[in-house]
Amino acid sequence: MIAVAIDDEPKALDIVRVFAEKVPFLDLKATFQDAFEALDFLQKEPVDLLFLDIKMPDISGLEFLRALPNPPLVIFTTAYAEHAVQSYDFDAVDYLLKPFAISRFLKACTKAHEVFKVKELSTSAFTPASESIFVKNGYEQVRVRLEDILYLEAGGNYVLFVTKHQKIASRMTMSEAEAMLAPERFVRIHRSYIVAKDKIERFDRYEVSINGQLIPIGANYGPLQLAKN
Structure with missing residues (x-):
């Protein structure tokens, strides 16, 4: 390094x-x-x-x-x-x-x-053609389609992958989770949240809405990066 x-x-x-x-x-x-x-x-x-x-x-x-x-x-x-x-x-x-x-x-x-x-x-x-990732869930590796991911939420020593169909809790840091995702498709909006850009329904200075769920925007992130995408 x-x-x-x-x-x-x-x-x-x-x-x-x-x-x-x-x-x-x-x-x-x-x-x-x-x-x-x-x-x-x-x-x-x-x-x-x-x-x-x-x-x-x-x-x-x-x-x-x-x-x-x-x-x-x-x-x-x-x-x-x-x-x-x-x-x-x-x-x-x-x-x-x-x-x-x-x-x-x-x-x-x-x-x-x-x-x-x-x-x-x-x-x-990762290549542009990649459409899925493997997420560790307990002793298993679960395939998750990038298209299905709505957002990620950090909690303690775990990151929760929230998809259209399920929620998967994986023991990792938010930095490790962020490294697994394509930056052109996902954006960090808070120290505890990463969201799928194409799943954002609306946003303002303080929060975004995804699938009816309101997710806060952190003070150190801001909505400008969302407006550019």
Whole structure:
């Protein structure tokens, strides 16, 4: 995984750099104290994982991530525990509270690597002609037609696939579920919801309607992306 770290504190970047060298599947390409320099780098180079401080002088890590049209996986790093709840709105892989030990750093990286592998597998396996996916339900793999999916809803450690005919609860993260779906057919509108674009009956600033079900639009997502499709 290609990674980049952004933090206004040099010592914090040094720690990430030293720890990253010990993780075999991690390639820390660059570190930045200036978030705007990092933004320029991200626009030019492919990055899979971002270590991102939340409290920075010119722009917060949350604002920075919101500005990225296609953000990579992110692990937030901060000295302020009160930011943890906010970080979950961005579907962060993990949240590292400074000062963190290498064991905690490795755990976060391993989680990111697992999500990354799922995305890679889904991307390589998916073609425009694909019309179905396999969803794990208990010990079984259930074939689900993309055409039948209305929306996905996250709940605890599970994602609920709501289709025209049934509901399937699968133990996975929302990021893993999103990686299985074709982006031209599905859109994330909330940290807990992904909807099928062609099943949307109506929408406004706050919610969409699918099959009579009202689904909220998260503050960090907005209806603009729906209007473009």
